[in-house]
Amino acid sequence: MEKQQDESYEVFEKEFWPQADALYTFAFNLTHDDNDADDLIQETYMKAFQSINSYEKGTNPKAWLFKILRNNFINKYRSASRRPTVSSIDDVILSANADDEDPKYPTHVDLRTEIFDSMMGDEVTVSINSLPVDFRIVILLCDIEGFTYEEIASILGVPIGTVRSRLHRARNLLKNKLSEYAKAKGYIKD
Amino acid sequence: MGIFKNVKEVSERVNLYLDYELSTSEEKEFIQQVKTDPACQEMLEKEEKFRRLIRTNVPRKTASPELIQAIKSKIKVG
Numbered sequence: 001m002e003k004q005q006d007e008s009y010e011v012f013e014k015e016f017w018p019q020a021d022a023l024y025t026f027a028f029n030l031t032h033d034d035n036d037a038d039d040l041i042q043e044t045y046m047k048a049f050q051s052i053n054s055y056e057k058g059t060n061p062k063a064w065l066f067k068i069l070r071n072n073f074i075n076k077y078r079s080a081s082r083r084p085t086v087s088s089i090d091d092v093i094l095s096a097n098a099d100d101e102d103p104k105y106p107t108h109v110d111l112r113t114e115i116f117d118s119m120m121g122d123e124v125t126v127s128i129n130s131l132p133v134d135f136r137i138v139i140l141l142c143d144i145e146g147f148t149y150e151e152i153a154s155i156l157g158v159p160i161g162t163v164r165s166r167l168h169r170a171r172n173l174l175k176n177k178l179s180e181y182a183k184a185k186g187y188i189k190d
Numbered sequence: 191m192g193i194f195k196n197v198k199e200v201s202e203r204v205n206l207y208l209d210y211e212l213s214t215s216e217e218k219e220f221i222q223q224v225k226t227d228p229a230c231q232e233m234l235e236k237e238e239k240f241r242r243l244i245r246t247n248v249p250r251k252t253a254s255p256e257l258i259q260a261i262k263s264k265i266k267v268g
Contacts, residue, residue, distance in 0.1 A: 012265070017258065024253040038257055045261045108201035116239045124247040142209060143244045149211055168205065175240065 008052050015061035016048060022062060022145060023069055029140055030073050032129065040076075044069040063147065067155040070137065077133075109175040115182045123185070127177040135170035142167055194223070200230055204237050 023044060027037035047068050048055070055064055128136065141147045141155060149167075153160045182188045194200045206212050207220050224231050 020253040020258055021251065025249070025251045028251045029248055037251070041253060041257060042261050042264070046264065049265050108197050111236055111240055113236070116243065121247050124243055125249075128244065128248060139244065140248065143241055144248050149209065167209075168202075171205075171240070174244075178243075 008049065011052060011055070011057055011061075012045075012049070015058070016045065016065060019062050019065050023065055026066060026140055026145065027069060027073070029129075029136070029144075030133070031077070040069060040073060043072050047072065060151065062145075063151045063155055066141070066145070066147075067157075070155055109172040109179075111175045111178065112182070112188050114188045115178055123181055124178065127174060127181055130177060131170060131174060135166065135173060138163065138167045139170050139174070194230070200233055204230075204234050207234070208237060208241060 020041070024037060024041055027040040027044075028034065031037050031040065044065060048065060051068075055061070128139070131139070137156070138152060141152045142149075147155070149160050149163045152163045156163065158166075179188070194203065203212075203220055203223075207217065212220060224234055
């Protein structure tokens with residue numbers, strides 16, 4: 001029993017604690033609140049400790065912990081609908097059974113060059129934060145944390161094809177939001 | 191569009207390339223295409239700028255030592 005606990009502490013030291021900053025970044029960008037992020041991190045590590053037997057030492061601690069955190073977040077916040085972006089996600093995701101040819105989802109959104117020069121940091125952050133949560137999650141996992149499609153599929157529990165199309169739609173939606181923002185601010189004209 | 195049939199195909203390839211999801215041979219073929227196709231090159235450059243825009247505007251955070259210590263204590267007590 002004591003030996004098993006020592007082994008658990010060793011896995012935490014070598015593999016789990018080094019992921020704390022990446023997990024915190026993910027938690028903060030999901031909740032936008034330091035206290036909520038603290039809670040999520042605490043719950044994630046407690047859950048990891050309780051289910052450490054299902055973790056295969058030396059495999060992919062970062063993906064394993066991100067999966068716990070994401071599931072925790074979804075269970076906690078989606079059921080409570082504490083965030084407006086969370087409740088609006090179903091409109092986007094559930095109607096997305098259609099493939100990429102659906103006219104609602106353009107195959108490619110061409111972002112005007114002026115946007116890169118004129119957009120202020122805050123405006124970009126607001127646009128990213130206004131994305132439905134499932135779209136924000138794939139962007140955070142892929143573009144910020146650099147997970148592969150296969151790892152993201154495992155974290156979300158969906159097929160790789162779904163990751164690919166969700167990322168595609170998330171990025172296009174973000175480009176549309178940035179374009180709308182830029183038009184509203186007069187940075188670009190129609 | 192060169193070896194690609196339409197904008198959709200180029201866009202898909204650009205994204206797979208930037209996400210490091212192309213095989214070595216696909217990557218080689220794509221880089222070759224970019225060198226000879228200005229439209230493809232422009233799309234790649236714009237997509238790179240877009241990704242940079244995301245990366246620079248998503249805040250990176252650090253878990254405080256107090257938080258980690260509090261969790262460590264809970265784990266050891268529990």
